[in-house]
Amino acid sequence: MDPGLLTDEECAMTYLPRPVVDAMAERMMRMHHMLWHVSRNEWANLTDAQKQVFRDHGWDPPRPALTAGATPRPELDNGSGEDFLYMHRQMIAEVNAILARVGDPHYPRVEGWPHIPAPGDAEYPVPPVYTVPDDPATTAALAKAKSAASYTQIQQWEQMFTDPASLRGMTLGHLGASVEFTIHNRMHLRWSAGMPAYRPDGDPFDVDRRWDAPAYDWLADFYSSHVNPVFWKLHGWVDARIDAWMAANHRTGPVPWSYDPPWTGPMRHHLDAERTVAALRAVGVQVRKPLFRVVEP
Numbered sequence: 001m002d003p004g005l006l007t008d009e010e011c012a013m014t015y016l017p018r019p020v021v022d023a024m025a026e027r028m029m030r031m032h033h034m035l036w037h038v039s040r041n042e043w044a045n046l047t048d049a050q051k052q053v054f055r056d057h058g059w060d061p062p063r064p065a066l067t068a069g070a071t072p073r074p075e076l077d078n079g080s081g082e083d084f085l086y087m088h089r090q091m092i093a094e095v096n097a098i099l100a101r102v103g104d105p106h107y108p109r110v111e112g113w114p115h116i117p118a119p120g121d122a123e124y125p126v127p128p129v130y131t132v133p134d135d136p137a138t139t140a141a142l143a144k145a146k147s148a149a150s151y152t153q154i155q156q157w158e159q160m161f162t163d164p165a166s167l168r169g170m171t172l173g174h175l176g177a178s179v180e181f182t183i184h185n186r187m188h189l190r191w192s193a194g195m196p197a198y199r200p201d202g203d204p205f206d207v208d209r210r211w212d213a214p215a216y217d218w219l220a221d222f223y224s225s226h227v228n229p230v231f232w233k234l235h236g237w238v239d240a241r242i243d244a245w246m247a248a249n250h251r252t253g254p255v256p257w258s259y260d261p262p263w264t265g266p267m268r269h270h271l272d273a274e275r276t277v278a279a280l281r282a283v284g285v286q287v288r289k290p291l292f293r294v295v296e297p
C-alpha cells in the first residue's frame with residue numbers, strides 16, 4: 001500500500017499494531033522494564049537497606065550501569081553494556097513474535113531507523129518542546145534534546161557508533177554502555193512528546209493503575225517508553241549496533257556475550273512486582289532525574 005493511503009492512525013510516527021501496544025502496556029511488562037532500568041541505574045547510589053529490598057525481590061543487578069553520586073558516569077568496563085544490548089534484543093524478539101502472529105503487512109517486524117531522522121523529517125518529526133510541571137531538570141533536558149545543537153551531537157555519536165574502525169576499538173560492553181547513556185538516552189528525550197499528565201516526580205514507584213492505560217506511552221519514562229512506536233524505531237537502530245560491531249570485528253555466528261545469559265532480571269511471569277514496588281516505596285528509593293539524561297563517559 002502507498003504510504004499516502006495510510007490513515008492518520010497508521011502513519012509511521014504513531015503506528016504500532018494494536019496487539020503490540022496492548023502487550024507492551026500490560027502492567028507486568030511496564031513494571032519489568034522500569035525495575036530493570038532503575039535497579040541497574042540506581043544500584044551504586046542505594047543504601048544497604050534499599051539494596052536489600054531489591055535483592056529480596058530478585059532485582060540485584062550483577063552489573064550496575066552507573067556510578068554513585070549526583071554526576072554519575074556510565075560503567076564502561078563491567079559488562080553492563082552487554083546487559084543493555086541483550087535485554088533490548090530480547091524485547092525486540094518478543095515483539096517480533098507478536099508481529100508474526102498478527103500478520104499486519106504494514107508492520108511485519110521491528111525495523112530500526114537506518115539513520116537517525118534529521119530535523120524536519122516528514123515521518124518522524126521532533127515533537128515540540130514542552131514543560132513537565134514541577135520538574136525543571138527534565139524540562140531543561142528536553143529542551144536541550146530537541147535543539148539543533150543536539151542533532152549535531154547525535155550525528156557525531158551516530159558516526160562513531162557506525163564507523164568500523166571505532167567499533168573495532170571497543171568491547172561489546174563498552175559499546176552498549178556508551179550507546180545507552182549518549183545517543184540512546186538523547187533520542188528518548190528528543191522524540192518524547194508532551195502528555196496530558198505525568199507520573200508523579202516525587203515518587204518514582206507511584207504505579208497507580210491509571211498509568212497502565214495504553215495512551216500512557218511517554219518516551220521519557222521507563223514505565224511507558226516501550227509502549228510508544230518510536231521506541232521500536234530507535235531501539236532497532238541500537239540493536240543494529242550489535243551487528244555492526246560483529247561485522248567490524250569479523251565475528252560471525254552467535255553474539256559472543258560474556259555472560260550466559262546477560263542480565264534481564266527476574267522472569268516476567270514470576271514477577272512479584274506489586275510487593276516489590278510497595279517495599280521500595282517503604283524504604284524511600286529515589287531515582288536520579290531526569291531519566292534518560294545524557295551521561296558522558
Ligand SMILES: [Cu+2]
Binds near residue numbers: 033037088
Ligand atoms: Cu529499556
